[in-house]
Amino acid sequence: MMLSDLSKEELRQMEKIGKLRTFSKDGTIVREGDPGSSFFLLLAGSAEVRKNVGLVSFRKLMDFGPCHIFGEICFLGNPQRTATVVAVEECKVLEFHRNDFENFVAKNPVLGLKIYRGIAQELADRLIKNNEELRKALLWALDEMRERNQISLSKGSINTLASEAAE
Numbered sequence: 001m002m003l004s005d006l007s008k009e010e011l012r013q014m015e016k017i018g019k020l021r022t023f024s025k026d027g028t029i030v031r032e033g034d035p036g037s038s039f040f041l042l043l044a045g046s047a048e049v050r051k052n053v054g055l056v057s058f059r060k061l062m063d064f065g066p067c068h069i070f071g072e073i074c075f076l077g078n079p080q081r082t083a084t085v086v087a088v089e090e091c092k093v094l095e096f097h098r099n100d101f102e103n104f105v106a107k108n109p110v111l112g113l114k115i116y117r118g119i120a121q122e123l124a125d126r127l128i129k130n131n132e133e134l135r136k137a138l139l140w141a142l143d144e145m146r147e148r149n150q151i152s153l154s155k156g157s158i159n160t161l162a163s164e165a166a167e
Contacts, residue, residue, distance in 0.1 A: 002069050002118030003041075010111050017104045018094030023087040029070075032084045036074035037098040039119070042066055045091030050084045058084065062126075072119050075101070 003011065018041065023029050030036060032052050046065050050058040061083060064070060073082050075098055105112030145151045 002115070002122050003067055005114050005118060006111075010114070013108065013111060014104075014115065015094060017100050018096050021093050021095055023091045023093070025087055025089050027087045027091075029085040029087060029091065029093065030081045030083075032081050034081045035079055036071060036081050038095050039069055039071040039075035040085075041094045041096070042068050042070070043092040043094060046088040047085050047091055048088050050086060052084070063088070069119065069122055071095075072123065076119070 006014065020043075023045075029040065029047060032050075042064050044066055046063060047070070048063055049061040049070065051061050053059050064085075070085050071081070074080070075096070101112075105115075142151065142153060143155075146153050146155070
């Protein structure tokens with residue numbers, strides 16, 4: 001987790017630059033496509049990350065609990081939110097705006113490096129998880145197409161693809 005390398009004093013310093021916000025159950029914390037430049041640290045409650053798939057439907061990507069971060073992609077420079085985050089229950093979050101955070105890091109470079117490293121690790125962990133989920137979905141789709149005679153692949157070929165992809 002992003003905060004695991006921070007001391008209590010470092011956490012207190014970080015908290016000072018965040019804005020405490022509360023969201024009621026089913027409240028939208030960030031909306032996919034909206035502009036943004038901040039990231040959030042979930043202090044209490046739980047939230048769900050959703051990706052729009054069409055005009056009125058979505059796919060649940062993951063759940064977050066206390067001490068998780070989200071919104072970091074916009075914080076790091078993407079101008080639009082890449083997913084919607086909704087409070088599953090009442091949530092308390094700290095919101096960190098890019099400009100305030102950059103000023104903080106200029107005055108506290110060692111702590112800033114630790115926080116940026118934590119954000120990078122969080123992104124890397126999510127990427128690894130998402131890659132595995134994508135691999136499983138593709139293999140499932142290939143197997144379904146094979147069973148419906150829509151493609152000509154043996155079960156062995158799909159298993160070979162699966163083992164090669166896992167390496």
